[in-house]
Amino acid sequence: MSSLALKHNIARRTALLVITILFLLPVAWLISTAWKSSDDIFSIPPGLLFNPSLTQFNSVFAYFDVWSLLRSSVIISAGTVVLSLLLGIPAGYALARSTSKAAIGFAYFFLAIRMVPAVAALIPFYLMMRDLGLLGTWWSVVIINTMLNTAFVTWMMFSYFRAMPRDLEEAAMTDGCTQLGSFFKVAIPSARSGIIASVLFCVMFSWNDFLYPMFLTRLDTKPLSVALLTAYGTKDITWGTLGALAHFSTIPIVLMALFLNRYFVQGATAGVH
Amino acid sequence: MTETDIAAHTVGRRSAGSPAAARGDRGFFGRQRYFLFFMAVPAVIYVIIVGVWPLAQGAWYSFFDYNLQKPKRTHFVGLDNYVNAFADSTTRQAIVNTFEFTIVGVAVQLVLGLLIALMLWRDDRFNRTILAFLLIPATITPLVVGLIFKGLLGPDYGFIGYYLAEWGLGPKGGLLADGGTALWVLIVVDCWEWTPLMALILLAGLKSLPTDVLEAARADGATVLQRFFWVILPLMLPSVFLALILRTMDAFRVFDTPFVTTGGGPGDATQTMMLIAVKQGLQFFNVGYASALGNIAILFIAIMAAILIFAVRRADARINGK
Numbered sequence: 001m002s003s004l005a006l007k008h009n010i011a012r013r014t015a016l017l018v019i020t021i022l023f024l025l026p027v028a029w030l031i032s033t034a035w036k037s038s039d040d041i042f043s044i045p046p047g048l049l050f051n052p053s054l055t056q057f058n059s060v061f062a063y064f065d066v067w068s069l070l071r072s073s074v075i076i077s078a079g080t081v082v083l084s085l086l087l088g089i090p091a092g093y094a095l096a097r098s099t100s101k102a103a104i105g106f107a108y109f110f111l112a113i114r115m116v117p118a119v120a121a122l123i124p125f126y127l128m129m130r131d132l133g134l135l136g137t138w139w140s141v142v143i144i145n146t147m148l149n150t151a152f153v154t155w156m157m158f159s160y161f162r163a164m165p166r167d168l169e170e171a172a173m174t175d176g177c178t179q180l181g182s183f184f185k186v187a188i189p190s191a192r193s194g195i196i197a198s199v200l201f202c203v204m205f206s207w208n209d210f211l212y213p214m215f216l217t218r219l220d221t222k223p224l225s226v227a228l229l230t231a232y233g234t235k236d237i238t239w240g241t242l243g244a245l246a247h248f249s250t251i252p253i254v255l256m257a258l259f260l261n262r263y264f265v266q267g268a269t270a271g272v273h
Numbered sequence: 274m275t276e277t278d279i280a281a282h283t284v285g286r287r288s289a290g291s292p293a294a295a296r297g298d299r300g301f302f303g304r305q306r307y308f309l310f311f312m313a314v315p316a317v318i319y320v321i322i323v324g325v326w327p328l329a330q331g332a333w334y335s336f337f338d339y340n341l342q343k344p345k346r347t348h349f350v351g352l353d354n355y356v357n358a359f360a361d362s363t364t365r366q367a368i369v370n371t372f373e374f375t376i377v378g379v380a381v382q383l384v385l386g387l388l389i390a391l392m393l394w395r396d397d398r399f400n401r402t403i404l405a406f407l408l409i410p411a412t413i414t415p416l417v418v419g420l421i422f423k424g425l426l427g428p429d430y431g432f433i434g435y436y437l438a439e440w441g442l443g444p445k446g447g448l449l450a451d452g453g454t455a456l457w458v459l460i461v462v463d464c465w466e467w468t469p470l471m472a473l474i475l476l477a478g479l480k481s482l483p484t485d486v487l488e489a490a491r492a493d494g495a496t497v498l499q500r501f502f503w504v505i506l507p508l509m510l511p512s513v514f515l516a517l518i519l520r521t522m523d524a525f526r527v528f529d530t531p532f533v534t535t536g537g538g539p540g541d542a543t544q545t546m547m548l549i550a551v552k553q554g555l556q557f558f559n560v561g562y563a564s565a566l567g568n569i570a571i572l573f574i575a576i577m578a579a580i581l582i583f584a585v586r587r588a589d590a591r592i593n594g595k
Binding site for chain 2: 012013015016017019020023024026027029030033087088090091093094095097098100103106109110113115116117118119120121122123124125126127128143144146147148150151154179180183204207208210211215225228229232239242243246249250253254256257258261264265268269
């Protein structure tokens with residue numbers, strides 16, 4: 001019986017390994033392309049073996065102002081994270097602690113906003129930014145990202161705080177803490193993992209998105225994602241150069257998600273249970 | 274049971290067994306409603322100004338012939354934009370494609386995701402490591418995902434495309450350049466990107482199943498398949514439907530991958546609703562028509578969400594309601 005279970009376990013693990021390798025192969029191909037010389041990329045038939053070369057990275061730095069692109073991506077993501085958390089955490093807390101029936105309604109209102117297709121709001125928003133003179137600035141992207149992410153953070157923190165017992169906050173208030181004090185000193189520290197998950201998802205969203213910045217930013221304010229898009233299809237830019245540029249836009253996020261995997265898992269399933 | 278006890282139970286399982294929670298409804302939290310009100314208000318106002326207001330404007334514009342390049346010719350046309358959308362063969366094709374993409378893609382992701390989730394059920398170090406790596410596709414910039422597959426499938430240098438062409442499998446110009454296969458490729462790409470996330474959500478559902486029921490089924494001598502179809506699946510129906518809701522809405526709004534890989538072509542084979550809406554709105558500045566398309570998409574999404582939420586409620590009631 002136990003040897004059967006062992007065999008079972010080995011079979012299961014092998015299957016999982018194969019599945020994981022299959023899922024990671026396309027990523028491995030992208031990475032390998034970036035480290036090949038141009039000859040290796042266009043070799044016929046395409047092969048797996050190659051001599052590592054920095055050619056592609058050199059041409060990335062020759063064609064793109066990588067630091068300016070990175071700066072835009074960082075500023076847009078950081079701005080979005082800060083504003084979304086400032087708005088979303090208190091709102092999630094209030095909705096979770098409120099006993100009024102309207103609170104649940106508002107929580108679902110935030111969830112619904114998340115589900116709306118981006119383009120439906122994009123055109124009127126574009127006109128709004130034009131009238132305010134904010135077109136082409138980082139602010140315009142941060143403002144719309146913050147709207148979508150606030151809705152997300154509120155919903156997520158709502159489900160976190162709802163799952164947390166109120167006893168500790170009540171105890172703190174009995175001990176003379178104000179309601180605001182108990183929010184900062186008790187509720188926020190206990191919801192730490194929810195906050196980390198919120199940060200992770202906000203960064204992922206704003207770093208990866210290209211539809212809004214594509215229409216809202218200028219040459220000197222565009223982030224990495226938009227540069228990738230415009231580079232694609234340009235004659236001088238090869239697959240290898242694209243692959244190398246893609247390193248900058250994917251690796252920070254992939255590493256972040258791997259290191260914060262526990263929070264990724266919690267965030268992706270928040271609100272589901 | 275007092276009324277507040279019942280309220281606490283129906284709002285969420287959070288406070289079950291905590292007498293303080295029941296008291297809290299009338300205590301500190303009840304009295305200091307204003308505090309909570311002012312905590313929630315900034316987010317609500319922000320979302321209304323930056324989200325709801327543009328959406329409402331979009332709804333309003335959809336009844337006008339409004340082109341940004343000829344703003345002076347703007348006039349009210351009633352439902353013309355909606356009628357035109359359904360009369361236009363490209364848009365009709367896009368609606369069909371979007372539904373096909375969503376339904377086939379999400380169904381495949383559900384089956385594969387469930388299989389992977391079942392394999393990952395046991396909580397050990399191996400499974401946790403596998404899960405972390407499996408989730409990588411979901412974190413990669415969707416734009417880059419499109420580029421990866423475009424490159425892989427290219428018939429001249431692409432790692433998959435070259436051999437397919439060489440061995441005479443698949444169409445000449447590559448799978449993405451053929452009207453018969455392009456949409457299927459996009460569905461496969463979507464499955465590659467999102468099956469792991471589906472598995473993750475379903476796994477969370479599996480882990481929250483009551484262990485005593487599972488033990489009882491095992492003790493009764495039910496086979497693996499019997500246990501799955503008669504015990505596990507019915508119990509986790511709510512999380513299956515919730516996973517379906519999340520994925521259906523995302524899939525229906527698909528834009529990034531077709532935008533970089535096919536741009537809607539060849540012909541209208543991979544045209545999606547969002548592609549056409551963006552093209553009409555931001556390239557041709559046809560604001561009225563684009564808004565109408567956006568609203569049609571919202572309507573479809575709302576209908577699908579309503580059906581799935583209804584299904585969740587029923588599944589939930591069957592399991593939890595006595």
